[in-house]
Amino acid sequence: MSELEIHLFPCRSDNYGVLVHDGDANLTLAIDTPETDAVRNALKERGWGLNYILTTHHHFDHVEGNEPLKKETGCMVVGPEGEADKIPAIDLAIGEEDEFEFGTRKITVISTPGHTISPNTYWIKDSNLLFTGDMLFAMGCGRLFEGTARMMWGSLQKIMALPRQTQIYCGHEYTLSNDEFALSVEPDNEELKNRVEEVRVARRAGIPTVPTELGRELETNVFLRAASPEIRERLGMQKAEDWQVFGEIRRLKDQG
Numbered sequence: 192m193s194e195l196e197i198h199l200f201p202c203r204s205d206n207y208g209v210l211v212h213d214g215d216a217n218l219t220l221a222i223d224t225p226e227t228d229a230v231r232n233a234l235k236e237r238g239w240g241l242n243y244i245l246t247t248h249h250h251f252d253h254v255e256g257n258e259p260l261k262k263e264t265g266c267m268v269v270g271p272e273g274e275a276d277k278i279p280a281i282d283l284a285i286g287e288e289d290e291f292e293f294g295t296r297k298i299t300v301i302s303t304p305g306h307t308i309s310p311n312t313y314w315i316k317d318s319n320l321l322f323t324g325d326m327l328f329a330m331g332c333g334r335l336f337e338g339t340a341r342m343m344w345g346s347l348q349k350i351m352a353l354p355r356q357t358q359i360y361c362g363h364e365y366t367l368s369n370d371e372f373a374l375s376v377e378p379d380n381e382e383l384k385n386r387v388e389e390v391r392v393a394r395r396a397g398i399p400t401v402p403t404e405l406g407r408e409l410e411t412n413v414f415l416r417a418a419s420p421e422i423r424e425r426l427g428m429q430k431a432e433d434w435q436v437f438g439e440i441r442r443l444k445d446q447g
């Protein structure tokens with residue numbers, strides 16, 4: 192079985208589109224359709240058809256191309272069952288622990304409420320791939336538009352329990368905008384300081400900071416580090432629950 196091919200492409204102002212191609216089965220899926228033309232061009236560039244769209248959540252910059260691309264290609268649109276009424280052209284609604292067959296591989300749904308009320312994160316366990324949409328970013332996490340801090344912390348914990356080598360593809364290039372905030376929350380984190388330097392160099396050169404590896408996020412993403420004694424002390428929350436510390440970090444970032 193050959194490895195899956197991944198094609199990541201920037202679109203809109205700061206979105207990423209992702210195509211996943213199984214060369215053995217000659218199948219291709221798109222994770223979200225942030226911009227119709229960009230997805231169409233990416234498919235053309237690689238010479239791939241489109242068999243499936245896997246939608247993470249209902250925000251417009253993730254579903255714009257669902258209807259036109261389905262019309263053009265006849266692909267199947269898959270999306271979160273808890274938001275099915277808001278996903279354009281949806282054919283199949285799936286949720287927590289459901290499995291979706293892609294060629295010979297299984298894609299597992301992890302329901303991750305918080306950013307919206309019921310987004311799907313898609314996990315291809317055998318290939319160590321995770322597609323988080325807007326729930327988790329490199330050095331960041333999604334804003335709480337529909338869910339609560341407690342819900343989002345529960346979602347993040349599910350992701351944190353996956354293998355450290357998991358490669359994470361998220362929906363936006365926001366990494367640089369998280370650097371100063373992260374350093375203000377955990378200024379003595381040496382790994383974080385190193386990463387911020389790397390991110391600044393990469394972005395100056397126009398290099399994407401996506402994908403990122405879960406192990407790295409666990410060490411340097413302050414939204415996953417509610418248990419860090421340094422962060423707790425800084426926030427004066429030594430005795431708080433982890434979800435409360437997370438909620439405070441999220442609130443501080445929103446204020447900034």
Ligand SMILES: [Fe+2]
Nearest residue numbers: 248250306325
């Ligand atoms: Fe979103």
